[in-house]
Amino acid sequence: MEKENAPLTLPIRQKQPKQQLTKGMEHMRSYVTISEHPATAPPTTSTNPGEDAYGVPATYEPLRQIPAAPTSNNPEKRTDPFQFGTRYLEEGDDIFSHNAWDHVEVDSQYNDFILQQTGFQRENQVSDFDKQRFNSKPEKWWDKFYSNNAANFFKDRKWLVQEFPVLGAITKASYGPVTVLEVGAGAGNTAFPILAMNENPELRLRACDYSKKAIDIIRSQEAYTSQPDPILQAEVWDAASDDLPPGLEPGSVDIVLMIFIFSALSPDQWTKAVRIIFTLLKPGGEVLFRDYGRGDLAQVRFKKGRYLEENFYVRGDGTRVYFFEEEELRRIWEGRPPSEESEQAGTNDDSKDSTIPAGTGFEVVNLAVDRRMLVNRQRKLKMYRCWMQGRFKKP
Ligand SMILES: C[S@@+](CC[C@H](N)C(=O)[O-])C[C@H]1O[C@@H](n2cnc3c(N)ncnc32)[C@H](O)[C@@H]1O
DSSP states (O other): OGGGTSSOOSSOOSOOOTTOOOHHHHTTHHHHBOOOOOTTOOOOOSOOTTOEETTEETTOGGGGSOOSSOBTTBTTOOOOTTSSOOOBOOTTOOGGGSSEEESOOOOHHHHHHHHHHHHHHHHTOOOHHHHHHHHHOHHHHHHHHHHHOTTSOOOOOTHHHHHOTHHHHHTSTTSOOEEEEEESOTTTTTHHHHHHHOOOTTEEEEEEESOHHHHHHHHHSHHHHTOSSOOEEEEEOOTTSSSOOTTOOTTOEEEEEEESOGGGSOGGGHHHHHHHHHHHEEEEEEEEEEEEBTTOHHHHTOOTTOEEETTEEEOTTSOEEEOBOHHHHHHHHHTOOOOHHHHHTTOSOOGGGOOOOTTOOOEEEEEEEEEEEEEETTTTEEEEEEEEEEEEEOO
């Protein structure tokens, strides 16, 4: 999908001569190219850090494995499955010894580039006519996306349980009754892996999306049609509407999964979506959340005619995407109003839909920024990625 925005996606799908950038990224050359070539650089492995569906790298799970060969300077680069990666890049490390490094803050030069780039995007925004076109029926653009990309899904998301261990627990045979709602389930990239690992006959997994095409894709899969006792049920549902998903009552859901869907809502839909999810959850129920973070490469490389609002863009295929900051997400889910400063600056503006009524805010169990510097060892490129991940609990 991101390839619609810029001719180049992250991966090295096509063989490229070393250090060659496509036209779409040429303007970023000095910010993403690593010039030195350490003598110790190992050969490139088959891991392809950018291969993706929806621009979401599918292969970031391996980043948490313990490196096969510890680097001399930093031998204990082990990772803990229950926290964000700990493969820190330290002084003296060989940058090319791994495909990715965790928690790498962007350098100041790159930060300047982000500011310059976002300024340029703001000055070259989408016309009012097109804003109306993309915002009025967003599900149609997603229908189109799924019609055009039907074959590109179903990457194995092994990382799901690693990031959200509760998914491992509820799919155990003896867990008992539990209802999971996936919001914005797309083609089932999350729902199918959960179904595949499930041993719990009392799991009810609802996968909802407002794109009818996406739901058709889920419903047409053999794993769906061959369920003897339907565990997974896919339904068309708009999370920013006033209706509840078909068959679900208020207070009936234990877990809501939101994987790269909140970013597809426009800021003036956030409050409504948070409210309806609050209504659906049981007390003590949780939202498991992962989405784009501010300054992610996907944001920085947007060019002319993609900016809709601050941090909110339309891709070349007409689908929309927002890039979040930690404090902003905390505020949205806790149900706090935007600060005066952010309103004055015209940022973080979900105020159009007022704020969440008292008593309907979530407790933020955890929320963290997952920052990675991905290294394309063959082409000597560094790419800063940034995702937000959290768990929000209904008190
Ligand atoms: C980036 S895709 C992510 C799909 C899936 N969660 C995944 O990670 O593979 C975003 C999905 O959210 C859906 N979506 C966007 N806004 C929605 C809304 N208001 N209600 C329901 N689904 C929505 C889109 O149709 C699309 O399938």
